[in-house]
Amino acid sequence: MARLSEKIGYGLGDMSSSMFWKVFSYYLPFFYSNIFGLRFADAAVLVLVTRIWDAVSDPMMGIIADRTQTRWGKYRPYLLWVAPFFSICGILLFTTPDWEYGAKLIWAYITYILMMTVYTGINVPYGAMLGVITDNSQEKTVFSSFRMFFAYGGSFVALAAWEPLVKWMMNNGKSTMTTADAWQGAMMVIAAACFILFLLCFALTRERLKTVSTVSIGRDFKALLSNGPWWLMIGAALCFNLFCTVRGATVAYYFADVIGFDAMLGLSVFNSHFSILFYAGLFLSIGEVANMIGVVCTVPLARRLGKKSTFICVNTCLAICSVLFFFIPVSPLGFWLMLLMQIIISMLTGIMSPLIWSMYADVSDYAELKYKTASTGLIFSFSSMAQKFGGAIGGAAVLWLLGACGYVPRTDEQLAVKAVLEQPESAIRVLWYLMSFIPAAVAILAIVIARFYPLTVQRVNDIEEQLKLQRQ
Numbered sequence: 001m002a003r004l005s006e007k008i009g010y011g012l013g014d015m016s017s018s019m020f021w022k023v024f025s026y027y028l029p030f031f032y033s034n035i036f037g038l039r040f041a042d043a044a045v046l047v048l049v050t051r052i053w054d055a056v057s058d059p060m061m062g063i064i065a066d067r068t069q070t071r072w073g074k075y076r077p078y079l080l081w082v083a084p085f086f087s088i089c090g091i092l093l094f095t096t097p098d099w100e101y102g103a104k105l106i107w108a109y110i111t112y113i114l115m116m117t118v119y120t121g122i123n124v125p126y127g128a129m130l131g132v133i134t135d136n137s138q139e140k141t142v143f144s145s146f147r148m149f150f151a152y153g154g155s156f157v158a159l160a161a162w163e164p165l166v167k168w169m170m171n172n173g174k175s176t177m178t179t180a181d182a183w184q185g186a187m188m189v190i191a192a193a194c195f196i197l198f199l200l201c202f203a204l205t206r207e208r209l210k211t212v213s214t215v216s217i218g219r220d221f222k223a224l225l226s227n228g229p230w231w232l233m234i235g236a237a238l239c240f241n242l243f244c245t246v247r248g249a250t251v252a253y254y255f256a257d258v259i260g261f262d263a264m265l266g267l268s269v270f271n272s273h274f275s276i277l278f279y280a281g282l283f284l285s286i287g288e289v290a291n292m293i294g295v296v297c298t299v300p301l302a303r304r305l306g307k308k309s310t311f312i313c314v315n316t317c318l319a320i321c322s323v324l325f326f327f328i329p330v331s332p333l334g335f336w337l338m339l340l341m342q343i344i345i346s347m348l349t350g351i352m353s354p355l356i357w358s359m360y361a362d363v364s365d366y367a368e369l370k371y372k373t374a375s376t377g378l379i380f381s382f383s384s385m386a387q388k389f390g391g392a393i394g395g396a397a398v399l400w401l402l403g404a405c406g407y408v409p410r411t412d413e414q415l416a417v418k419a420v421l422e423q424p425e426s427a428i429r430v431l432w433y434l435m436s437f438i439p440a441a442v443a444i445l446a447i448v449i450a451r452f453y454p455l456t457v458q459r460v461n462d463i464e465e466q467l468k469l470q471r472q
Helices: 004-036 040-066 077-093 101-128 137-172 179-204 217-225 228-259 280-305 307-325 332-371 376-404 412-416 425-434 437-450 457-471
Strands: 264-269 272-277
Touching: 004 040, 004 077, 004 101, 004 137, 004 179, 004 228, 004 280, 004 376, 040 101, 040 376, 077 101, 077 179, 101 376, 137 179, 137 280, 137 332, 137 457, 217 332, 217 376, 228 280, 228 307, 228 332, 228 376, 228 425, 228 437, 264 332, 280 307, 280 332, 307 332, 307 437, 332 376, 332 457, 376 425, 425 437
Parallel strands: none
Antiparallel strands: 264 272
16 A cells, blocks of 8 residues: 555656646636737647647647656656756746737747647656556556546646736836736746645655556557547546536636626625625636535445446536536526536536546556557557647637627727727627536537447456466
8 A cells, every 4th residue: 555645646647747737727818818918819720730649749748758768767858857847837838029910920839839749748658657556446546546636636726826926016016017927927836836846846755556568559559549448438528627627717718798897796704794806717616626525435435336427427416517507597696506507417427537547557458458559658648639639629628619709808908997888799609618518418418429338336446456366
């Protein structure tokens, strides 16, 4: 059994990744359209093209990591080697050069592609570590739960701190500081924290299983393409990330134009009345806390119901809750109901995240037994690809839909003073759909895919026992 410190150390790695990932998913589309100054169509193509590149870079990184041999292991060294570049590229991504439009667009492509390449270079090996830290399926779920608990903790910190950091930069920086400068400064703070967290992850973890890939790259790919459970997990994971990204990328627009900048949550305690500003950062950060609660529930639920049944039940609840969100009124009571629904939905997605990674580890064991290939990195690289591609489709879809329905973006000056703009009715309607019916449809699709997933509890236990004999 692994030590508690190792489980915490493994969790710190995704705490770092998620601090970046949630800022990218939730604020980058808004940054590109409202601060950096890209047109909606250009920003949508940028997001999509960059993530398509990940479809190539992720498997490449998986192949490289599978064939890496060092005294620190196969996957763990990349946490040390890539961490500084990870932080630097994040800062460059949120840098707005004072150039003409065409040059800025090129800069956006270069920095986004570079960031996603570096993200692949550290996150694919990190994810693959789950397959070599332990050979026990239940303990993999525990490690995965620690991973996602700390991931959501990092997301909470990043999302809760982002807008206050930007505001602090604006109020305490130089008089010439723009909103773009403030966003870059906020990312510098986040990037420094991420660098330290990856170094701690490297120091606290170990690789226990010594797996060696003895077949050619071509045979690895052939085995992967023949792996039915892997295909189903790719589809299920893509749907899950699409669900999260569509809702997350819509929140900043939804609060700016449906809720407004001055909405308040009223609270009465012992005959005293308090008011709290109801803003996007609060909505998202409370969701991250709820995610952490969901993560804690994953292990007991998976043990009781099985991973497949848990996946289906959670997605059913996500579809129902998403539809209900549409019918919540924009009113003081409605704001509390929105927050409650966000908590419930986030608890459910919190259950899903470690569950998916643990199911990928089972798929890796299935592949090792059936195809006699240690391709853990390759399998996890495609899971990372599904995450990014789901985010790409979700982020691009939000931008395309808003552009198509006539959404009016704010200028840097309007954003600084929180100007209220009159949006067309079609744009407001699309914002509501993006927070409700569209995510619900994606959750239903995930249920349909999961129905065909063959790795039941009994099948996974059989694979685990056979692999113990094979590895002796």
